Amino acid sequence: MIKKKIGIIFGGKSAEHEVSLQSAKNIVDAIDKEKYDVALIGIDKEGKWHISDQTSYLLNEENPKLIQLNKTNQGIAVIPGENQRQLKSAAQSSDLDQIDVVFPIVHGTLGEDGSMQGMLRLANLPFVGANVLGSAVCMDKDIAKRLLRESGISVAKSMTFTRKSIGKMDFNKVKSNLGLPLFIKPANQGSSVGVSKVENEEDFHQGIKDAFQFDHKIIIEESIIGREIECAVLGNEEPIASLPGEIKPKKGFYSYESKYIDETGAELAIPAELSSELTEKVKQTAVEVFQSLECEGLARVDFFLKEDGELVVNEVNTLPGFTKISMYPKLWEISGVPYHELINRLIELAVERHKRDMQLKNVMWDE
Template identity: 45%
Template sequence: MSLCHLLVISGGRSPEHEVALQSALNVVAAVDRKAFDLAVVGIDKDGAWRQLPSDDFVRHRDDPTRIALAPGGRPVTLCCREGRGWMVPLDGSPAWPVDVAFPVLHGAYGEDGTIQGFLALMGVPCVGCDTASSANSMDKAITKRLLQAAGIPVAPGVVVTRGASWPTAEALGREFGWPLFVKPARLGSSVGVVKVKTPAELAPALTEAFRYDDKVLVEQCLRGREIECAVLGNDAPRASLPGEVVPRHEFYSYAAKYLDDQGAALYAPADLPAETTQRVQAMAVAAFQAMGCSGLARVDFFLMPDGSLAVNELNTIPGFTRISMYPRLWQCSGLTYTELVGELVRLAMESHRQRASLCTSFT
């Protein structure tokens, strides 16, 4: 039996380039080489695609501050021929048929639907969410609306766009109290997220958030535990045991995530009553379906002292680093890293087959 040709794509043009490399190292290490013929493409920060050796695509792998794509390799692109996708070296060497691609890319140009759209155009099955559900989940304002429409609780808040006049601190304070959270709508890693404690801090926080996006959310501060749940599947998604993040900073900021080794404690699984676990799992699946997700997503919650839940956000390509929640939660739910990668590929093929079987002409 011929091996399945799996293309792992990592790096990318977002501030999360380095985190993506750490994730990709772990995904590649978990790939079952008896089932897959593997190729790795690194996307440079300027957008260039290079095929690199699958077992040597990263430099300084153990130093998160210096980790980088290996130099050299072969410039490549993708094309669609005979109804399927190919990786095509630009030096004229033979093309490689791609059976499935796993974009291990976080943030912009990775989780926002762009790479998913490109792979769909090229006829390549893609691990994870499709273009629309990726783009919608990346946008916290759209996420809030879709979840609310499905009856799923979210943090109360308003959307401010660059062109519109800003709401006054008095009006926001009256509606939501203090502190408030201000955050760019379509970013990740807590970049541009500010906890606003007093009216005087509001305008600088909005200015900071508008450096990163034209759309900004102002939210009520939810004083709850931060619970995360991994979802896996297409039409019948299942939820893992929930985990918990306990930030040791003011909130789960960029520094707490990446700069401070002791910035947060991660518990997988979280210490929760069985009844709460079940509610988290049911709501995680409901949120996944409300967003139209497929393949995988990590659904992040606030669990309030009274036991109520609110969904904070969905991450459609969650971290896959050694300590990341998504694979850890599946491990403690009985799925090894290698089984998880195999299942993600199977789900990608299944979605692709379903889409391909749809009628494409009306005659």
């Protein structure tokens, strides 16, 4: 059997850099070595790309707080074109080994906001995950909310502000509209980066300051009282949903540290203790959300389940974490898809979509 070469791109100039390193390690460890060879491309915090060696691509790999990319200074050049040999060694201007599929596991800014996906499309490389539109839409919480409301799917009440409208951000007006407590978030971030819980006016102003460090647009959102339910979705045109899981934070809300660093920061109930009717409702709604936001490949849909049974969408993550404590692979494992098979199916979905896209005409007439 001829092995496919899988290019795993990880790291990135993102607040979620360390999470990506952990995700990459888990994917490399779990991928089926009999079916795939791996090429590792690490991106450092300054945005430089490195050709990495599988035996030494990480430093402090067992410590989530200290994990680092081992920089090689063997850079990458991307050459858009018709064939799939667009990745070259920048130093030697020589082709890298043929890469058949890219698994971009760069979380957050420049990784799951459509930027990486656009570059890979220009390079004509099949890649795992949502395409440009789905990636960009889901990364922008403001736009995602608008589309979900248009689709009749419940989302939390919120207000959106940019730096230009900062003068309109009056605490008493926001409190009157959304109540307390409330949450302030950068519009384009994931993994709870830059998110603040607001109980008073002092928290409000500090939360605004913190959120604007990560984006030019912020969301101020009402607090929803309910259980935190997550559901994993897999597929392209006919997606399927996993059994739901539940997050039970032990330290306030489900923070970045609780998700990726502190294994005791939250209790994960997998699967969630739900009735069969509610389980099906979560799965069906997750698929509807996935399709409404033009997702493909994979996504994790996060809900609040209110006491009256209403499901409110919190956010959608198109490149969810693959760390040891990440929900996405755990949900599929309890649903009958083990980690190595999940990776295999994601790669197959990438190839399937690329073949479909290659059938489209790019000109109005034949030459």
